[in-house]
Amino acid sequence: MVSTAFKPAVTRVIEPIARGAVRLRITPDMVTVFGTVGTILTALILIPRGELFLASLAIPIFLLSDLFDGAIARLSKRGPTLWGGFLDSTCDRLSDSALLGTLAFYLMLEENPLAPVVLASIVFGFLVSYVRAKSESYGVPCTVGIAERTERLILSLFAIGLEGLGVPFALSIGIWVLALLSAITVLQRIVVVRKGLLVNG
Numbered sequence: 001m002v003s004t005a006f007k008p009a010v011t012r013v014i015e016p017i018a019r020g021a022v023r024l025r026i027t028p029d030m031v032t033v034f035g036t037v038g039t040i041l042t043a044l045i046l047i048p049r050g051e052l053f054l055a056s057l058a059i060p061i062f063l064l065s066d067l068f069d070g071a072i073a074r075l076s077k078r079g080p081t082l083w084g085g086f087l088d089s090t091c092d093r094l095s096d097s098a099l100l101g102t103l104a105f106y107l108m109l110e111e112n113p114l115a116p117v118v119l120a121s122i123v124f125g126f127l128v129s130y131v132r133a134k135s136e137s138y139g140v141p142c143t144v145g146i147a148e149r150t151e152r153l154i155l156s157l158f159a160i161g162l163e164g165l166g167v168p169f170a171l172s173i174g175i176w177v178l179a180l181l182s183a184i185t186v187l188q189r190i191v192v193v194r195k196g197l198l199v200n201g
Contacts, residue, residue, distance in 0.1 A: 021068065026072065028072045036094050047103055135192070
């Protein structure tokens with residue numbers, strides 16, 4: 001949703017930088033791994049210490065690698081590869097788990113009852129990706145959903161940042177909305193898969 005709406009503008013901004021990276025022989029895999037390691041380390045260092053606002057500013061810098069690795073792959077002579085797609089998808093799951101996993105750990109340390117909701121958000125987030133992957137393995141396209149990865153990340157980081165600024169109930173509202181929208185997205189995709197398999201089967 002959000003990523004689709006802003007994709008043309010974002011592409012115009014990042015493509016010149018991606019061209020420079022290609023000339024420097026920076027590969028998409030390098031960018032993917034750099035962004036993932038940066039996200040994990042930043043989340044592990046900042047969030048358990050309660051540095052939530054700083055984490056909400058630092059983590060998006062590393063998450064931007066998800067934009068650049070795709071652009072570099074398109075502009076390189078080799079183009080996107082199956083391995084690159086697999087690595088990118090795997091690293092996305094690692095980054096998402098680091099962000100919400102460290103948040104859940106922080107909330108447990110604080111004895112905050114919101115921790116199980118964060119864990120539920122992690123599960124639903126994984127299911128969103130799993131249902132799409134499984135669906136496409138059956139030949140059924142499945143890209144629908146009210147909360148794809150970009151939306152979930154924006155909502156998570158926004159809620160974390162506001163909590164770091166001391167805004168009352170910001171994290172509670174954000175995480176409950178995240179869990180709800182993620183669950184709805186899973187259901188939306190299950191419906192698409194069912195219809196697709198019934199038509200094809």
